Amino acid sequence: MHIPDGYLGPYTYGGLWAAIVPIWIYASGKIKETLKASQVPFLALSAAFSFVIMLFNVPIPGGTTGHATGATLIAILIGPWAAIIAVSIALIIQSFMFGDGGITAIGANCFNIAFADVLVGYGIYRLVAGVRGQSPQATRRGGGSGVISTRHLIGAGAGAYIGINLAAFLTAFELGIQTVLHVGTDGRPLYSPFPLAVTIPAIMIEHAVLFGIVEAVITIFVLIYLRKSHPDLIGRGL
Amino acid sequence: MINFSKKFQASPYKKLWIGIGILILLSPLGIILPELFKSGGAWGEWGAEGLEKITGYIPEGLKKLSGLWKAPIPAYGFSGWKGLFKSSAAYIISGIIGVGLVVLVSILIGKFLARKK
Numbered sequence: 001m002h003i004p005d006g007y008l009g010p011y012t013y014g015g016l017w018a019a020i021v022p023i024w025i026y027a028s029g030k031i032k033e034t035l036k037a038s039q040v041p042f043l044a045l046s047a048a049f050s051f052v053i054m055l056f057n058v059p060i061p062g063g064t065t066g067h068a069t070g071a072t073l074i075a076i077l078i079g080p081w082a083a084i085i086a087v088s089i090a091l092i093i094q095s096f097m098f099g100d101g102g103i104t105a106i107g108a109n110c111f112n113i114a115f116a117d118v119l120v121g122y123g124i125y126r127l128v129a130g131v132r133g134q135s136p137q138a139t140r141r142g143g144g145s146g147v148i149s150t151r152h153l154i155g156a157g158a159g160a161y162i163g164i165n166l167a168a169f170l171t172a173f174e175l176g177i178q179t180v181l182h183v184g185t186d187g188r189p190l191y192s193p194f195p196l197a198v199t200i201p202a203i204m205i206e207h208a209v210l211f212g213i214v215e216a217v218i219t220i221f222v223l224i225y226l227r228k229s230h231p232d233l234i235g236r237g238l
Numbered sequence: 239m240i241n242f243s244k245k246f247q248a249s250p251y252k253k254l255w256i257g258i259g260i261l262i263l264l265s266p267l268g269i270i271l272p273e274l275f276k277s278g279g280a281w282g283e284w285g286a287e288g289l290e291k292i293t294g295y296i297p298e299g300l301k302k303l304s305g306l307w308k309a310p311i312p313a314y315g316f317s318g319w320k321g322l323f324k325s326s327a328a329y330i331i332s333g334i335i336g337v338g339l340v341v342l343v344s345i346l347i348g349k350f351l352a353r354k355k
Contacts, residue, residue: 004283005307006300032351040348045251047344048258048337055265055314055333059277066280067268086344093339098332099309175282182299190299192282193289202281229253 001066001171001203002094002109005102007192009182012174017107023084023115030081042233046074047086051093054100058214066211069113069167072121072160073219077226077233080122087114108174112167121163128155148227148234153220160219161212168207172199262333266326273322311335 008016035043050070057065075083088110094100101109125131129152176196179189192199226233246252272278279288286296286304314332315325 001280002283004285004304006286006297006302006304007282009299028351032353035348035352037349037352040345040352041249041251043348044341044344045254045258047340049261051336051340052258052261052265052333055262055268055329057268057272057277057280059272059275061275061277063277064279064281065272065277085347089343089347090340093336093343095309096307097310097336097339098314099307099312100314102303103307104303171282184298188295189297191297191303192300193293193297194282199282206281230251232250 001069001113001167002091002101003105003171003175004099005104007102007175007178008105008108009178009191011181012178013102013104013108015107016105016111016174020088020107020110020115023111024088027081027084031079031085034079035082043078043082043086046070046078046083047089050074050087051090053218054090054094058211060206060210064206066206066214068160068211068215068218069117069164070215070218071113071117071167072125072156072163072215073222075118075122076125076156076159076219076223080119083118083122084114087118108171112170112174116170117163117167120166121159123159124162125152125155125159128158131155148223153223156223157216157220161216164215165204165207165212168203168211169200172196172203175199175203258337262330262337265333266329269325269329270322 053070054067057067059065069087071083071087074086077083078086091101091109091114092106095103095106095109129149131152173196175192175194176199178192179195182190184190194202223234246255249255284292286301289300290296311328311332314336315328316331319325319328
């Protein structure tokens with residue numbers, strides 16, 4: 001899902017840069033309201049987890065590979081706005097240092113994985129788990145009570161699965177529209193050369209049948225582990 | 239450094255940081271398993287040459303943009319570190335460097351955003 005440089009034309013990568021910058025600014029403003037200095041290490045830990053989990057490429061035998069993102073899990077633990085920043089930091093370092101995702105495509109990759117995956121995954125979690133309240137801080141009610149029920153876990157799994165699949169869909173959509181947006185004088189595509197009819201099934205099926213399930217399982221297992229080892233972290237937010 | 243190790247010892251998340259370390263050490267599974275199962279890279283993330291093998295040509299715009307940025311450690315590997323053992327070592331070193339940078343940037347941004355006491 002890390003779109004490299006060259007696959008997106010200027011309309012798409014430029015448009016998604018223009019979309020992500022205000023999201024970063026808004027998210028930063030939201031974090032500023034609540035973040036305490038003592039919570040900064042957990043923000044860093046979350047970003048580190050997102051970076052590391054994306055190193056685990058899961059193979060489809062004889063096919064391609066993919067990986068989890070940790071987006072929904074991190075949103076549940078630190079709140080969606082802090083999660084947007086944490087996952088974005090991981091994606092930006094991956095791009096600059098390791099060429100995993102393009103520089104021009106940072107806006108797109110952050111929009112898909114750090115914004116859409118995080119916000120929708122978290123929204124589904126709250127919906128299914130029946131978490132109420134207007135702000136992420138509302139989930140903190142009970143101050144890290146460590147309470148996470150089976151219903152919370154189901155919500156987390158559903159959010160993780162749907163979140164990553166949404167990110168996969170957006171990636172496929174952005175790649176697939178390039179053949180329509182940018183065609184050279186010789187009639188050949190200038191950027192990603194595959195139409196939607198190719199990109200949507202290619203990217204969606206692998207996420208629906210495998211990577212989405214990996215994401216859900218990791219999310220649920222980490223929450224079960226934290227419920228035991230660090231109950232203070234559950235339902236606290238930043 | 240002394241300060242850092244003291245901070246680490248006192249950190250309520252010590253166990254979780256160790257967990258990140260264990261994940262880094264296990265991360266070569268992310269290249270070994272795909273090798274075992276004969277899986278290629280992620281769909282749609284081929285380099286210009288890889289794409290040419292599929293489509294028979296490199297799209298003009300893609301050719302220009304794909305060379306835009308030379309990452310210091312492309313694809314979490316070092317040139318010349320071939321074979322599963324060496325590429326695994328490079329993957330772990332990349333993981334350490336990557337996590338180090340992510341933590342550094344997160345702490346800088348976090349400190350900037352955090353309320354004073």
